[in-house]
Amino acid sequence: MVGILYVDPHISHEAVRYPTKMAANGMEEDFDDGEQPEITTISDPHLRMGISARWGAGNQLAVHAALHPPQEGVTSGIRESPRVHEVRWGTQEVNNPIIRKLINETHGTFVALQHHQPDTTSTTSNRKPQLSNFSRKYRSVIRACLMQLKQAEEAARDDVTAEEYGLQVEIYSMVELIWSLCEILFVESLPGGVVLAQLLDWVKWHFNEADGYAREATTSDTPHLHDSYWSAIYLYVLQGRGDEARKLLSLDPTRSMDVYDEYASIDELLRKMPFFTLYTGQSLAEFDMKWRHWQDECRRRYSEGEFNTNKNLETICRILCGDEDVFLELKDLTETWYRMLVSKLLYCNPTVKAFDLQYHVKACIDAYDGHATLGPLDNILLAAIEFDLHQVIKESSSLLGNWWFVAHLADLLFQCGQLESHSLNYGSNLREFLLLDYASSLMSHPSLWQVGASYLDYCPEFGRYYLEFYLERLPLQTEQKALKVLRECEKRDMKDISHSICKVMGVRALRNERLGSALSWALRSKDASFATFLADRFLSEYSSKGGFSSLDLLDNLGTAMVLSDRLTFLGKYREFHRLHEEWEFKSAANLLLQLLTNRMAPKKFWLTLLTDALPLLESEEVIFSTQQTYELMNCLEDISLSFRSSAYLHGDQPGDAQLKPTKGQQEVEKQKLDLIRLALARNLARAILSEGSLE
Amino acid sequence: MAETIAEFVSEKVNKIRWRPQGPQALQQSDVFVSGSWDNEENRVRLWHLPDTPVKTEGVAAKGQLPARAVEPRLLCEVPHQGDVKDLKFLDYDKILAASSTGNVTLYKHHHNSQTLSVGQTWESLHHHGGRGCPCTGLAATLPDIVTVGEDGRINVVRVDHRAPIRTIDDADSCTLNAVSLKAFEVITVNSSGQLKVFDLRRPSSEPTRIFLLSGERIPLHCLDKHPGQPHIVATGGQDGSLYMWDLRQERHPVSAMDAHAWDMWEVLFHPTHPDHLFSCSQDGSLWHWDVSMTTATPLAMATPTASRSLVFLLMKRNRLKFSSICVQFLGTPFPSRLPAASQAQSSPWLLAKTGKQKVEVSSLLLDNIMSVNSLDIVGRNVVCGTDGEAIYVVRNINIR
């Protein structure tokens, strides 16, 4: 992975460096250890003047040329329009459709693994098969991914795509190789267990040239004379595939079928070679005895010169005898130290324990020119054999630049209890450290955030905080997406983030002049102040237009209206209108009075309410009682007073000062007040009369 | 026995629909369309589902991958601007797609070249002051196509007409999430728990009826009307419950059943066996509801409240584990004013309050954890698409 954006490498620094006083001691090393991180270059001629970078959302950086120090009046003399580069840090492979399948498919396995219930009553050995299953599940997805990558590489229409896929094929081949070795050593192997059988499978699975050689030989007219014939046989023997070797050997026409010759002898030895497998009930000691017996027989036949006449068969016999020199001679066939190691152990030390593998490594490495020539992949495999998990993960992440692999491997090893047991005092942290990086790369992808969120759930220390940052910054193109993001917040009880998202959506609806929609967002997040703000907007809309919009919502607020006093007022006021429309004058009058007397109505709205009372006061039937009329008169007096002090209308909030009524408006309002006063007086008279007549 | 096929498609699927049968086709449809969302470039894709191959049991060697033949195969695809919010086959080879940009696009499938091409686009049918906003749903009874959107608008468009032939601007003060057509009546659900019916024959832009959930204002996401008895409507919403409405009745749903743990994104009656219903949810589940066992003896004689909460618990807790459970309609949470006389010819879906209707619910996806956004059913095959970038086909569902 890369640490640096290095810009404009071909321009001498001295030529562009600013003459600051730091130039004198600017010779210090950039980095300790003399290790240089990889450098990414951006071709933009302006960048020679200076560079500046700002983080955006996720792993996104905005990089541009900058004038340092920023000065006015300095003409930079740029010729082209300046550019801004959107740079992303982290793996880009998430954009590959095949890798996306891997990401999604393994996500389910990952979550299941986090929830697997190790049978607490059982020993470690009982837990193993379950964990092996998870490991194999991962591996089968890796395999499927690899196959598809290979297909895509072959089907690629242009070289660039082919190269891209080729690189991924290379990476995932290594991933598969390392994963399966780790599975053998850390997931499947039992303490003190014998691992050779699995190692043989590992070699067979990944390095199968032998079949290719065999095919070449057998399809020729004279198989036994073909160049590949003996290579195939040796490889079969080196991989412990006796039956296949015997089949090929039987093709040699020079052997005589009727006599027990050297061919028959080697055939017998190959056929009788004992194998140790875990589940046959055979004890290690039993196997060991059989093995010694068989190998003694091999040695006897060899020393008695049974194969002197046939060098090829003699080589086979020397392999069977575990003759160290023969492995050196055949090192071109085994190709790598680790394959030599497995072959050699098969014949020299078949009951080797996982922990002891490391003691046999050196000779094999030396056979291939020693440690100095080891490549990064060798180092990873070596570290695995040395049970240095930390090193495996570290080397893997720098070799493969693949967060998927290290994160999942570290997690699996953690679940196996391997991260603590190998003297890493921060076992769980290493796992989390890697998972956070992986999840961050998903969260920075426009589409994979749901998967990323799920991984962050299993990062106990920082996951939640990371998730909050990322969730709040997801672009909300549609309401459905907003709902999905909100669901993620609600699942995790992230109230602040849900609140913020609802507010953003509400403000957006408001900007689009969708008051009803805005209110529904305020209600959803129980945002009282926003609801109050919106209720005021509804009321001023009513004042200016004489009617309400969003009736479908306002008429059905129900209990939601208690969120804020203003909203309650709005709901009740609308109810008053409905009662009025439905000719329920008595109830309408009661409600109106209630709104005024319990001070629920904002003062600036009183005049409107009293005006609304006019038709009720003027109706044929007396609706307001004397008592009620007095109360209305009180309210009217209140308004008149504040009207004189000019505090009504802008009394509640200083902000309403902008709405200061013009002279003309004031005149109109004054007339209104007089009208109401008159109506109240008339109503009082009628009420007294009618109440008196009732008595 | 039902079998499930999964295919990872490298994009989150927002909508999925089976193609209707062709004019001369004898067997049931094996082609479906999917639409993605939230991707940098979204697509409408057409898939073919090969026939189940001959059983090859015993032949498959250990560790071998299952034969790929049964997995859906991509026929063709076309880029789509914005999220695909809804999809509808107008006929055998015409697909209508609603977009989060407010556009509605008609795609044509050319069988000979296996390509999809744009036939017609209505731009910004849904908008805020001219700037496009998501079109959330489509319904069609040709020649009329009805669209609804986040702008609370209803548009009626016709193929070959460039402009809508009718627009109801303020059909809703909130977001309209889904739409269905019943002759001249447009049925919509919105984000504040309301179901509205508009009559297109009337000039008024007011709904003829407003139905609503009582109490909480739970956003409704989806609806479907009963294929045989169009006055019966099923809806699902944010709370994951299944609500059944009788449009002949007043205001509130006839029944409400606790169902999915989270949002129900789609609900569909089986087109030919309407005693079966399917629903899918944000919680990753895909359910098959079956009321075909009419007048069955009640399963348990526990008190209604007790078994009701038992069902609730079962579903919430063992969301991903149970394979089949039986639940009963156990009374309606809302006072129903359905006259006794009409009960007789009523659908089992409306027999809620009798407490005698047995409903069998089975979960069709067992280990999916990502939101199932859409489903469709044809014959005995269900197809669904998820946020886990997978398409699942469940074959041979038990339909009685």
Add this chain to the structure above:
Amino acid sequence: MVSVLNTVDTGHEDMIHDAQMDYYGVRLATCSSDKTVKIFDIKNGGQILAAELRGHEGPVWQLAWAHPMYGNILASCSYDRKVIIWKETNGQWDRLYEYANHDSSVNSVCWAPHEFGLMLVCGSSDGAVSIISSTADGQWDTKKINNAHTIGCNAVSWCPAVAAGSLVDQPSSQRPQQTRRFVTGGCDNLVKIWREEDGQWKEEQKLEAHSDWVRDVAWAPSIGLPTQTIASCSQDGRVIIWKSEDGTSWTSKVLNKFPDVVWHVSWSITGNILAVSGGDNKVSLWKESLEGQWVCVSDVNKGQGQTIAPAEPQKPEQ
């Protein structure tokens, strides 16, 4: 693995001084010596010029996006001694407020965490720092700290709102008011932390470690640790990481000594990576390892990217 996803050709007529992604990373705002501010839609690797804001009379130095819950709001500061707050309504960008109470170039602007309301701090070459905030009724309230840094203030950055280490369950609106703090860096080689007390801003800390002008300061997002972290960079070539457990006592650690002036420091949104822009024309990314060491990100753990060779300088393609 760093890759260039998209290059936006800004069309500015002179150098750009700042480029800020919006909250969601889908819009890019740039400002330039040509006195303009431009806003680009950069979704899906495209670039659409959404707006060009004219109003400043000198080079525009820095930009800041407000939290989207206040709508689309952008602040800019300029050599013309002004801060302008811009707001979008129906696709149209207009001046919402203009602040012109500085006597010299305004170098830096930064919005407060949204929990504090619409509140902005800016630092000027006149040595003063101003705090501008929107009151409930849409008015603007301003406070000014004179002589915050002698000779001039170069950079300002807010402390995150969530009190470090306390993940309170109730929504922030119901919490007791949180302490408001910001950090500034100036030409007096100092980093200063300011705190609001009873509506007044007071100098809380004076952090001394740099030996030349402090060019940028950045308060790291809080990720649940009780520790607060600030990064500062200076013309002395040093990047210093300041940490405090209690918000009052600070310890410093030199992240790296660079061969040239360091102009900018910028935290990733989760605060786990620091981008350092140096006078050597390099941007390096730094991450704190498990052992608490700051390392150039090249490795998951120890910063020994030994398997990766540096890119060889290549001949210019011409």
